[in-house]
Structures are given as structure tokens and as C-alpha cells.
Amino acid sequence: MGEYLLRFLIGGAAVSAFAVLGDIFRPKSFAGLFSAAPTIALATLSLALAKQGPGYAAIEGRSMIVGGLALWLYSVAACQLMARWRLSALLSTSLALLAWFALAFLGRMLLPEAGG
């Protein structure tokens, strides 16, 4: 329970810090970079390095490359749905999740198992 609380606090603080950066920077396109900042990764990998060791963190880093590409597809889809299809931000970002899951799970099938 204590570990999950620690994760919650570190993750919440990291996300909030980068979100504030995204709020204050202009232009909006530059501020958008912070929407894809490594917030959850910083919190999770810090704990992984401390508890499971660098080998475990390296495997998570390798998977994160695929996750990052899935996030790229997600952002492109969300951007197009809002700019071209004129859908609301909430609907666009919700629909774009399908793109993230599709690419992430395709990538998961191609990734070798830990130690592979």
C-alpha cells in the first residue's frame, strides 16, 4: 500500500509540474510538447531503478520506444480529428485512444520477452 501511495504522490507531482510548464509557455504548439513529457516514466523508472534494478528499467525503456510511437499516432489522430473533423477535444482524445491501443498491442506482440 505504501509503495502505491508513493507512486501516486511522485506521479501526481511530476504530471502537475510539466502541466504547469505547458500552461505558461507560448506558442501553444511549443506548450504542447509538455503534453508528451516523460512524466509517468520519470516517476516509474525512478522507483524501478531503486527497487528492481537497472536491467528491469532498461526493459521498460525498450518498450517505451513502442509506447512513444503509439503516442505519436495518438497525437496525430487527435490533432486531425479536432482540426479537420472539427470534433470536440474530449471526443477526439477519447477516439484517438483506439490508435494508441492498436499500435501499442501490435508492438507488444513484436517485442521479445524480458531477457530476450
Added chain:
Amino acid sequence: MIRLKWSALKQNHWYEYAVRFALGGAATMATGAIAKAYGPVTGGLFLAFPAIFAASATLVESHEKRRKRDKGLQGRMRGRQAAALDAAGATLGSIALAGFGAIIWWLAPALVWWSLLLALVGWSAIAFCLWWLWFRQRGRARLRANF
């Protein structure tokens, strides 16, 4: 060019900060639980999960709408355009995020904690360079369109 707009912080309500903190914390907790249940290969994918993207984009849209409404305009389209620009920036940031993962994969076994710092520096450098190239390209395209 890049500038800071401190007054943007005043547009946020206290509960908007609380929602982002809670979503970020919950996403980090969930990522830990997924890694524990399914291993680091699956868990690592979720380090790039768009956990607070929807909340951020909705905030950008609603703030822009509110600003336009204060000026007597409807602002619905402007709100969506602002959120779309935010997402355009995120497309560049996400490529940098894949770079962050690659640096951790490459350097964590040898440098341990330093790899985290170097990956953050790498993310910032890649994100900034990509944005700068995109911004310049966009400026040139606009210039060409005017002639």
C-alpha cells in the same frame, strides 16, 4: 517566438490542478500495477500512455472558449484549433519520448541513475530541435503562400 505567459496560471481553477494531480498519480499507480501483473515489457508500453492528454486538451479548449466568450464571441472553433495546436506539439514531443526510452534502454545498465538525467536532457533536446524545425518550416510555407 517562445515566451512565458504567467497570467495563464490565473485562468486555472484550483480543482483543475487537483484533477491533473489525481490523474497523474492514478496513471503512475496503474502503470506500476500493470508492470507487476504482466511484467516490464507490457508495463513499459504504458510509460507513454496519454493519461492526462484528454484533460489537458479539454482545458486548453475550454480556456480558449472562455476567453473568446468574454469578448462576446462564441469561440467554439477557436477552442478546437487551440487544442489541435497543442496536440500538434505533442506529436513532436512523443517522438522525443521514444528517444527517452531508447536512452534508458541503452544507458541504464551502465549508468543507472545518470541514465535518467541524460534521458531527460535527451528528451528536451530532441523535442526542442523537432519543434524548431517544424516552426521554421511552417513559417516558410506561410511566406510562400503569401507570394
